[in-house]
Amino acid sequence: MIPRVRYLTYVERMRFGFVVPHGDAGDVAEMAVVAEATGWDGLFVWEGPYGVDPWVSLGAAATRTSTIRLGTLLTPVSRRKPWELAGQVATVDRLSNGRVTLSVGLGALDSGFANYGDECDRRTRAEMMDESLEIMAKLWTAEPVAYEGRHYRLTPSNFPTIKHVVQQPHPPVWCVGALGSRKSMDRALRCDGLLPQVVDDGKARQATLAELINAMPAIRAATNDHPYDIVVEGNWQEHSPAAWCEAGATWWIESLWDAMHGPDPITASLDRLREGPPAIA
Numbered sequence: 001m002i003p004r005v006r007y008l009t010y011v012e013r014m015r016f017g018f019v020v021p022h023g024d025a026g027d028v029a030e031m032a033v034v035a036e037a038t039g040w041d042g043l044f045v046w047e048g049p050y051g052v053d054p055w056v057s058l059g060a061a062a063t064r065t066s067t068i069r070l071g072t073l074l075t076p077v078s079r080r081k082p083w084e085l086a087g088q089v090a091t092v093d094r095l096s097n098g099r100v101t102l103s104v105g106l107g108a109l110d111s112g113f114a115n116y117g118d119e120c121d122r123r124t125r126a127e128m129m130d131e132s133l134e135i136m137a138k139l140w141t142a143e144p145v146a147y148e149g150r151h152y153r154l155t156p157s158n159f160p161t162i163k164h165v166v167q168q169p170h171p172p173v174w175c176v177g178a179l180g181s182r183k184s185m186d187r188a189l190r191c192d193g194l195l196p197q198v199v200d201d202g203k204a205r206q207a208t209l210a211e212l213i214n215a216m217p218a219i220r221a222a223t224n225d226h227p228y229d230i231v232v233e234g235n236w237q238e239h240s241p242a243a244w245c246e247a248g249a250t251w252w253i254e255s256l257w258d259a260m261h262g263p264d265p266i267t268a269s270l271d272r273l274r275e276g277p278p279a280i281a
Helices: 025-037 054-063 082-095 122-139 182-189 209-223 241-247 257-261 265-274
Strands: 015-020 042-045 069-072 100-105 173-178 193-200 203-206 229-234 251-255
Touching (some): 025 042, 042 054, 054 069, 100 193, 122 182, 173 182, 229 241, 241 251
Parallel strands (some): 015 042, 042 069, 069 100
């Protein structure tokens, strides 16, 4: 069972992040500099099967910033060897002096799972993610790790390595949780934050405002009002961050996914970041 990060709190104000639609590692670093200077609380990158490496990008951003939180949105864990992912997260956590967040989920099959030979069965991917989260939590303790699971097996190794993390007991982990699915929500509630989703006809989407409001009493009860993040994504011109904040969301992640297919997604992202985060009266 992954231990919950203890320093997070129900925030006095909603925090604002931006997810990069497109850009190389240097572009991500530049966006992080601009975001930090203009009042954003976090900058996030997505993780695909091949392309710009998210952890190299976040590492570059970490060396040029000092306060902004950096993370993925999100990492499809079943695609990764848990020890390699744990090492990348720990490295950026140290490099940033404790500013990294890992967001995890099963991932969207249409992002290339079959094309690259990744596991496509939903149940198997969920099992792999559960085991990976347990393994990573053990590795981040800096103690020798033994693990016996259905998909992964580890025996203790004395090979020299840097294992410690700055954030204790580990960097915060946000997890996709499908409202109405007990297994999915139990997994997310064991982590440090929830990306609330709903599955309709086999396809996942972000929960609506009404769906989150209906789910919040159960979420509060399950976490015993312990510190816990609720993370939602959208465009402030189309949705009301204030309404989501009132519903219980603690992070608003601004997205410009249409810019990915536009003429200059990097300039579009920098222009949006320079405007600053949405204002909540």
